[in-house]
Each structure stands twice: as structure tokens, then as C-alpha cells.
Amino acid sequence: MSIITTIRGGVCAPKGFSASGIHCGIRKNKTKKDLALIVSESRAAAAAVYTQNLVKGAPILVTKSHIADGYAQAIVCNSGNANTCNANGVEVAQEMCALAAAATGVAAEDVLVASTGVIGQPLDITPIAAAMPALAAALGDNSADAADAIMTTDLVAKEIAVCFTINGTECKMGGIAKGSGMIHPNMATMLVFITTDAAIPPALLQKALSEDVRDTFNMISIDGDTSTNDTVALLANGKAENPPVEEGTEAYVTFQEALKTVTTYLCREIAKDGEGATKLLTCKVTGAADAKTAKSAAKSVICSSLVKTAMFGADANWGRVLCALGYSGADLDVSKIDVAFASAAGTLTVCKNGAGTPFSEELAREVLTQGEVEILVELHSGDTTATAWGCDLTYDYVKINGDYRT
């Protein structure tokens, strides 16, 4: 296990990255930033994963084409409009790249583009074009502004940076994310932009990212809806001047650990700030026969509307956890399952061998009224584990989504 230290900052913590975020006018609220830019001093190895939704945002098509050679240098992203299901979506996404390129001196083919917001309303390029010079002029140590600008219904900006050592060279990695609603990633997720100054070849960078998301972003669910615009993009510009990371080395393991630290933090932040959420739910499945079983079981519990509403009401209704395990599709021996709820207030076993066990309703209430609640499921059928993250289902989720467009 290498030492991964959390440090201040976000995507600008690694050497050679600058960022900015401003209000350009896609959103009516002038105090809400809606356009973000992240730029590397030089071309960077680039990797990305995307939504598996058949309906894909136009920005994803453009980003895929621009990242195809394994390199990129900038990311431009707007909130307030997903640029999805629009007849001219691809042209607008390409125009966003061209505008960012012109303002920064980066080649348009090295600009990645992302959009988030309402689906099916044409995205007007005019405010973006007008604001691009100001956005480029604002580039600096402004990760927080970029993190603000990509938010939609998020209440909290999400950023993290870590420091780690590759073959004696200090490297840094930072990330920002937006989440909140339409979050049920499938082999990819929401919008997450990660930067690092570590040197690592594009193919290995992609491998590290693709492996990582299986245990991180693909294990979150806010509402079961897989977005059309999910993108995780990772740029590695090599400015730390470490010997390039090679596969099968200790350096690669360290890189993976740093990446997991960043992505796990952002996962938890996204789940905790789910639309309307009052608490972060973590389902930890242990004792599974294999990884598929463990993951299916954990995700099924996290996705259950009935578990989510019970957690909102601080109701230790463990029968709903068993119900969700039962329809998860995982091959489980119900008679071996133990369930417990845990939080800062303590741990409470509520089910042993698939049947109820007496517990204090008073302690249950204390445990379940904390801001972070763990649902612990022990299958007693092997030694594989999995963790999934989500949040409770509340009145505010309904409120936020009952009239989102207007």
C-alpha cells in the first residue's frame, strides 16, 4: 500500500493545468456559473469512459472522436443544457471545441467537450461564443470555479486533489465532478474531469480508468436513471517528469491507488449530494461467492425506492433490504444472510440467517438519523466484497424533478 495524501485543490493541483469557470448566459440566473474550461500546458495522454445509454449526448460523439488518438489538451463544459436529442447537436459541440481552441491556442481536435442539463432543447452557441475570450482570460488556479460551473441541481461543488510518489517522483492528481440526478451509471458516469501530472501512456491510462470505474462510478445510484451524457475524462500531462508508468509495476499500482482515492471520494460526494438527499447510504456486501454477486446485491439495495424511503424515515425496515437482495438477480442463499445498519451512532444487527433478530428501536433511530448510514450485508458464502453508494429518497427529490424544465 502506497501513501496517498489528500491535499488542497482540484484539477489545478497537478503541474501544468489551469482552469476557469464563468457565467455566460445559458442559465438565466446570473449568479450561477455555466461554462468551464480546463487546459493543460501541453498535450496530455487522455482516457475517458462514457454512458452506455443508446441515447448519447452530441458532446460525447465529438469527445470520442477528439480523444481517439489517445491525447487531448483541454476540456470545455457547459451546464444548463445537455445538447442531447437536438438536430444540430454535433455541430454545436464542434463549435464549442473550435471556440475554446481559438481562445487558448490548443488544436480543436485536442479539446474534449461535455454538456449537462435539460435534454432536447437546442443549445444556443451565441452566449458561449461571446464568453469564450473571457473564459480563456480567466484561466488560472481556479478549479473551484470550474467545479461550480459544471453543477446542475448539485448543492455542493465536488473537488479533490491527492499527492503520491511514482519511482521517487512526487506526482499529483485532482478531480472535479457534478452529479445529483439521472445518476445510475452503467460502465461510465455523470461528468467527472480528472487531471494528473504523472507520465503514463494513453493505453495504460485508459486501462486504469476503465478498471477503476467498475468499482467506483458504476457502483453509485441516485435514481436508477442512466444519463445520456455521462462522461469521465482523465488527462495525464507528464509534467511531474516521473519515468512513465508501466503496466505490472509498483508504480502502476500506486497510480491505481491514487486514482481510486480520487474517484471514491467523488463517488461518495455525488451520492451524498443526490437530488433531495438528506443522507449518504453505503451498502457493503461481504462474504459473496464472486464479484458479480456482491455488486448486484449491493446495487440492488442502494437502488430500491423502498429502502431509500425507509432510510429517509429512519425506519429500520430490514425486510425491504432482504426483498431487494431477493430480486437482485444474484444467486443468494437467503437463509445465510445477516443484515446490520451502522453509522457514527453505532452498529445494529437486525437480521440473522435471513430472519429478524430483536433490536432496540431507540438505538435504530439513533443509528439511522445520522448523515451517513451503512447497510451491511453478510452473505456467508465466500470472501468477495463490494460497496455501492446512494442516498435516501425524499420529498425534495420529487419537488426538484416534478418541474425541472420550467
Place this chain on the structure above:
Amino acid sequence: MSIITTIRGGVCAPKGFSASGIHCGIRKNKTKKDLALIVSESRAAAAAVYTQNLVKGAPILVTKSHIADGYAQAIVCNSGNANTCNANGVEVAQEMCALAAAATGVAAEDVLVASTGVIGQPLDITPIAAAMPALAAALGDNSADAADAIMTTDLVAKEIAVCFTINGTECKMGGIAKGSGMIHPNMATMLVFITTDAAIPPALLQKALSEDVRDTFNMISIDGDTSTNDTVALLANGKAENPPVEEGTEAYVTFQEALKTVTTYLCREIAKDGEGATKLLTCKVTGAADAKTAKSAAKSVICSSLVKTAMFGADANWGRVLCALGYSGADLDVSKIDVAFASAAGTLTVCKNGAGTPFSEELAREVLTQGEVEILVELHSGDTTATAWGCDLTYDYVKINGDYRT
């Protein structure tokens, strides 16, 4: 197409069936009936389908064993407790059958049993044993009492009866159902009891039921949670004295149509009365290449929390419909998809060829504020259709489920 006429009544409309429902004390609220009984004058051909949840209520195990010979004569059912995940569940379910048998003169092996309510709390047999003589004494033309007694969070009792002709003989069929929450049937559903006086052999009865549920109860979703206790049971006592229905005949087609009339009605009633629902949602998919595509697409739309909250808010956010189609797992050509919303107030096309088309927000609001809204999806890729039913997601769903146990 045969003539299927809706008539008054429920499970007692067919000849030779009686029913009753009383308050026995499983529920604290003395005005809420909690124990139901349905009895046929003679042994009846019997068929059933059950939940595919691996966690199965104890009553399902007992019912499966009692129906194994293809015949049954009575159904006993309590609400207020699911008798699931309890160490002594099977014994209690068997005891319920024995008590019903003793009170009615039916053999215990011919009694089917069902329970619905909270999971994981031991079901006390005492109030059931005490009340069984009164329940049997109350047997009569009391389908409505039985329908009341099986309700949990349902607001409306659900019953229907129809009349049809088999080879010149008038036959009747009636059904009652409870739904409301934890409704996402998978090859079976909630609690539905159907009676008919038509004569039909057990194997063909099971075939008719199994085929029917694929297009009816398996196409409903209230909240995505597949219950542990879902059961549809169908008794055919032959008292109409028609020549027994045979496979491949016009009589079988008529029987299927009668069954579909009963089950489709109950499906719509269950969806309309989903926990917290303010409106019935029907998603009709047309132009699909095959049945699997059509059903996956329709169910995905009906299950989407974001579609459901948008419908609650009367927001014509068709992008969420496209998003749900995109992650449905169905193989779709997004660029061919048309979407419209329809209700008693009119029909509104909102998406053509996968992209938005201008519409009047005023008309949209009128269409979407009706009590029943259809989401029409035309795939333009074949001639297969499917219909799924659900409801909107509202504050009251959260309220009802935030504190269900207490």
C-alpha cells in the same frame, strides 16, 4: 373476437363461490378488515403464478404445495403482515390453512394461503384462530368485503366480474386484487384472486394464466420493487357446466379474452392506485421489431423515476422518455423514435425522429394534468406493440414509505 360483458360483482359472481372479509386484529385499526376467505362449493381446477424474488413469503411455499395436484377449493388471506422472513412462517401458513379447513369443511390441502404487509415480523396466529369461525360464518356474496380485507396501503378496493359464453353456455369470471407498493412484478404479481365457473382442466388453466400475466401483471410497475409475496391464483370450479374448455379451440380463445379483460382491468386499477399516485400512466410502444423490444421499452419508461416525477409535475419533459428508452436494454434506432403524450384533453407530439418538435406548453399542461396520461412511443422499426402501466412519483409515495412500519 367474442363478447365479454362486464357485470357487477367480483369473485362471487361466478356460480358456486362465496367470500367474506372481517377484522380479526392483526391490524390495530379496528375499522380495517384484515382477513379474507374465498370458498368454492366444490374442488376447482387451480392455477397460480408467484413472485420470482428469491426471498419468498412462507404462504407461497404452502400454496405451491397445496396447488401441486392442480386443484383447490378455498383461499385464505390476511393483510397487515407478510409472514415472510420469519423462522416459524411455514408453520403459521399451514396453521392458517388448517383453521380455514376446519371452519369450512374443505380439506386443508385444498386451501391456498396468502399474506401481505410488513416483512420480518412474526405473524401471531391467535387472532386468526379466534376469528376463523366468524369469517366462515360470514361467507356469502361478499366479494367486496374480501377485497377490502386484502388491502394494505391501497386506497380503493379492486374488483371486477365479466360474463362470457363458452360453446353456448354462459360462464362468469371475477377477480379481486391488492396492489399499491412494492409493485414490480416479475413473472407474477401482487395478490390477485380470480374465480370462474367455467370448466377447464388444470393444465390448460395454468397455461392460460401464465400466458396472460406476461402481458398484464408483468407489465405494471409502481416502484421497481418486486415483492416477496406476489401471487395470482385462479380457481375454475366448472359450475357453469360448459363442456370443458380444450386447447386450440374457439372456447379457449374466449376464455383467454375473458381472463385478459379481468386482469387488464385489475392491472390498471393497481397502477392507478399506486402508493401516493395522482395519475395512471400508460406507456404504449408501437412499431417495435419484436415483443421483447416493445416490452423492455415500455417498462423502462414506466419505471423511470424522472419520467414519473415529470408526470407528477405535468412537465412535458420528453427528453426523460428518450433517456429511459436509451437505457432500456432494447436495441433501438434512436433517430426513428417519435414520442407523444395523450389524455382526455388531446394528443401532443413532442418528439419526431429522436429530436424535439415544437409544441404548445399550454396544451401540454392540459394534457398532462388529466388523471390518466398515455405516453405513446412509435419506434418505426416493425409492427409489434406493448403496453405497460404505472403511476407518477409523488410526495405522498415518500410519506407513505418513509415510516411504514410504525
